[in-house]
Amino acid sequence: MKSILCFGDSITWGYNPKDATRLPPEHRWPRILGEALGPEFEIIEEGLNGRTLAVEDSLRPDRGGLAKLPFLLESHAPLDAVIIMLGTNDCAPCYHLTIGEIALACARLIMTVKQSLAGPGGAAPTIMLISPPHMGELEPTIGLFYDGGQKLCTELAEPYRLVAESLGTAYLDAASVAVPDEPDGIHLGPEGQRKLALAVKDVIAPLL
Incomplete structure (x- = not known):
């Protein structure tokens, strides 16, 4: 059996944009990915609300992905593959991050996987980097944290692609296949989760 770690934030966790609950497992993209790949694959869901690529926040501690x-x-x-989808939270204006800093954090995460020897036989796992969906019209409460970060979020795809290409990593632009649901403007509903899962499957399956 091959194992895949899905490392992400609230979108991977399955935050429900309708009511802020958690989507059932069958509506979350990692579980849908596993079903699409087949029974010979084990999917490890490692999503956390508020997780960033690397930045730490005293108000929401232990969210920096690079440290964890x-x-x-x-x-x-041993892991056959690691799929990384982070960056939405890094776009929040309170973190004051540039495109370059976000791209560098992506590179650091990829290198952490490459140097981990966490794959079968002590090799490096296959790695896939996903740039996050764009933000839509933000629900007012969510907008308190994210408003002003929409433009930065729309600019992530090309830097992510360049990082993935330079480090020999598979890549997917989630914004090309899925858009956030109303009313919150950030998270994916069941249909968006399914579209994302099937797009991930098309990229990762040939590599495994």
């Missing part, structure tokens, strides 16, 4: 990823790689090894 090494432990997860070791915990779940």
Whole structure:
């Protein structure tokens, strides 16, 4: 059996844009991915609300992905693949990040996986980087945190692609296949989750 770690934020966790609950497993993209790939694949869902690529926040502690990823790689090894989809939270204006800083954080995460020896036989797992969906019209409460970050979010796809290409990593632009649901403007509903899962499957399956 091959194992895939899906490392992400609230979209991977399955945050429901309708009522802020958690979507049932069958409506979350990692579970749908597993069903599409077949029974010979084990999917490890590692989504966390508010997770960033690397930045730490005293108001929402332990959300920096770079600090937590090494432990997860070791915990779940051996891993055949690691899929990283982060960046939405990094666009929040309170973090004051540039495109370059976000791209560098992506590169750091990829290198962490490459150097982890967490794959079968101590090799590096296959890696896939996903740039997040664009933000839509934000619900007022969510807008308190994210409003002003919409433009930065729309600019992530090309830097992510360049990072993935330079480091020999598979890549998908989630904004090309899925859009956030109303009313919150950030998270994917069941249909968006399904579209994302099937697009991920088309990229990752040939590599495994």
